[in-house]
Amino acid sequence: MFQQPLPNEYTELSDEDTSERIGKAKSSLGRDLVILGHHYQRDEIIRWADFRGDSLKLSQLAAKNCGARYIVFCGVHFMAETADILTSDQQIVVLPNLAAGCSMADMASIHQLNHCWQTITRHVPSEKIVPITYVNSSAEVKAFVGRNGGACCTSSNARKVLEWALTQGEKALFLPDQHLGRNTAFQLGFDPDRDMLLWDPNQPMGGIAPDDYLSKKILLWKGHCSVHGRFNLHQIEAARKLHSGIKIIVHPECTLDVVKAADMAGSTEFIVKQISQASAGSSWAVGTEINLVNRLAQEHPDQHIACLDPIICPCSTMYRIHPHFLCWALENLAQGKVVNRIQVSPKIADDARLSLERMLSIV
Ligand code: CIZ
Numbered sequence: 001m002f003q004q005p006l007p008n009e010y011t012e013l014s015d016e017d018t019s020e021r022i023g024k025a026k027s028s029l030g031r032d033l034v035i036l037g038h039h040y041q042r043d044e045i046i047r048w049a050d051f052r053g054d055s056l057k058l059s060q061l062a063a064k065n066c067g068a069r070y071i072v073f074c075g076v077h078f079m080a081e082t083a084d085i086l087t088s089d090q091q092i093v094v095l096p097n098l099a100a101g102c103s104m105a106d107m108a109s110i111h112q113l114n115h116c117w118q119t120i121t122r123h124v125p126s127e128k129i130v131p132i133t134y135v136n137s138s139a140e141v142k143a144f145v146g147r148n149g150g151a152c153c154t155s156s157n158a159r160k161v162l163e164w165a166l167t168q169g170e171k172a173l174f175l176p177d178q179h180l181g182r183n184t185a186f187q188l189g190f191d192p193d194r195d196m197l198l199w200d201p202n203q204p205m206g207g208i209a210p211d212d213y214l215s216k217k218i219l220l221w222k223g224h225c226s227v228h229g230r231f232n233l234h235q236i237e238a239a240r241k242l243h244s245g246i247k248i249i250v251h252p253e254c255t256l257d258v259v260k261a262a263d264m265a266g267s268t269e270f271i272v273k274q275i276s277q278a279s280a281g282s283s284w285a286v287g288t289e290i291n292l293v294n295r296l297a298q299e300h301p302d303q304h305i306a307c308l309d310p311i312i313c314p315c316s317t318m319y320r321i322h323p324h325f326l327c328w329a330l331e332n333l334a335q336g337k338v339v340n341r342i343q344v345s346p347k348i349a350d351d352a353r354l355s356l357e358r359m360l361s362i363v
Contacts, residue, residue: 003098003340010324015044018323022048025330033333034068035326036061036083038075039268040289040318045074045326054268055079055135056154059086062093070094070333073342074321076102080342081139085349085356093342094333096325100317102136104253107223108176110140112201117148120173120219123210129219130165131173134158134180136225139344139352141175146354155252155267157363158184162218164362171216173199176223183252183259185218192256198222228253230313231287236261239285239308248308249274250287258287268292278303289315 005011013021026033026048036058037049046052051061055075062071063086071093073080080095087093120129131150133141142152149168153161162184165172174181182192190196197216199206201223213219231254239246248262249271259265264274271288278284280302286293287308297305307313332339344352 001098001340006324006328010328013324013327015323018327019044022323022327022330025327025334028334029070029330031067032069033072033330034062034065034070035072036074038073038079038318039272039292039295040315041074041321042291042319043295044323045321046291046295048326049074054154054156055082056156057269059083062091063087066091070338072096072326072329072333074326076100076105076317077342078102078105078136078138081344081352082135082142082356084342084344085139085142085352092338094329094338094340095342096329096340097320097322098340100320102317104134104176104223104225105136105138105141108133108137108141108201108221110138110144113141113144113175116173116199116201116206116221117144119205120213123213124171128170129173130169130171131175132158132161132165132181133175133355134177137176139348142355143348143351146351146356146358150355151358151362152352152355153359155180156269157359158252159187160363161359162188166217171213171219173219173221175221177225177253178220178222179224179228179255179259180252181218181220182256183254183265185220186256190218196220225253227289227313227315228287229255230309230311231255231258233257233261235287235308235310236285238310239306243283243285243304246283246285246304247278248285248287250308254287262287272296275300275303275305289313289318291315291318 035049037046037052059082062083080093084093131145133145135154151161196218198220249264250262252265275296283304285308290312293307
C-alpha cells in the first residue's frame with residue numbers, strides 16, 4: 001500500500017484551519033476514537049493524542065480501550081501493525097500517512113530472515129538458537145520469531161528477554177538492531193569480540209564463515225537506527241566540558257561506546273521517568289529523538305535539558321505524520337470512510353502475537 005497524495009483541500013490548509021478541523025472531527029467521533037501519539041511525534045500531533053508513550057504501552061492501551069472502534073496511531077508502520085495484532089477484530093487501526101515507515105525495521109525483510117535462518121541452521125540445530133526481534137520489525141518478522149520459539153522485545157525489556165532466550169537455547173539471534181542487541185548482551189557480561197557475531201543481510205552467507213557460529217553465543221543482525229547512530233563520544237565530551245555535573249542519558253539504540261560513556265541508558269519511557277523524577281536545577285544531555293527532548297525541556301523548565309547532538313536529529317519517518325494527514329484521516333472516519341487501515345493477515349497476526357505474548361510472559 002502506498003500513500004496517495006492528499007487532496008489540495010488539505011495541503012493548502014493553514015495551521016489554524018487544520019487544528020479547527022481536527023478538533024471538530026475528533027469530537028464528532030467521540031468515544032469511537034482513540035488517538036495514540038508516540039513520544040517521537042511532533043507537538044502539533046501530540047496535542048491531539050489521548051495517550052502518549054512508547055509503542056508497546058500505546059498498543060496495550062488501545063487493546064484496553066476496547067470500546068473505541070477506531071485507533072488512529074500517530075507513529076510508524078510497525079507500531080500500527082502491533083496495535084492491530086493486540087486489539088480486537090472489531091477495532092480498526094489507521095496510520096494517517098502510509099509513508100511513515102521505519103528504516104530500521106526495513107533492514108530486516110522476511111526473505112532475508114528466512115535466508116539467514118536456513119544458513120545458520122545448516123550448522124547449528126534450530127532448537128539451539130532462539131530468535132529475538134526488537135519491536136521495531138515487521139509483523140512478518142515477528143511472526144517468524146513466534147513460530148520459531150522466540151520472543152519479541154522492547155528497549156525496556158531486552159535484557160530479560162535475552163536472559164530468557166539463553167535459558168531456552170544455546171545461542172540467540174537478535175534482530176534488527178545490532179546496537180540494542182550488543183548493548184544488552186554486554187550488560188549481561190558478554191564480550192563483543194569473543195561472544196558476538198554480526199550477520200550482514202546484504203552479504204552472501206551473512207559475511208560469516210560457518211565455523212564462526214559454533215563459538216559465538218549472540219548473533220547480531222546488521223541493522224541500526226539512523227537517528228541514534230548520530231550520537232558520538234565527541235558530543236559527550238563537549239557536553240561534559242560545557243556543563244559540569246551534566247548527566248548524559250541515551251537510548252540503547254546508540255552505539256556501545258556511547259552507551260558506555262553515558263551516565264544512563266534506557267528506553268523512551270525510562271528517559272521520561274528519569275527526567276521527570278530529577279530535582280530542579282539538574283542538567284541533562286539527552287541522546288534520543290529531538291521531539292521528545294524538546295518536549296521534556298518544555299515540561300521541565302526548572303531543569304536544563306538539551307539534545308546531545310547540537311545539530312539535532314528528527315526522525316524523518318515519524319515526521320511524516322503531518323497534521324494535514326491527521327485531519328484527512330479523521331474527517332474520513334467522521335464520514336464513515338476508513339482510509340489507511342493497517343490490517344495484519346490472521347495467520348501472520350496469530351504467529352506474531354505468540355512472540356509478543358511470550359515477551360509479556362517473560363517480563
Ligand atoms: O518501542 C518504542 O516505542 C521505541 C521504538 C523505542 C522506545 O524506547 O520506546
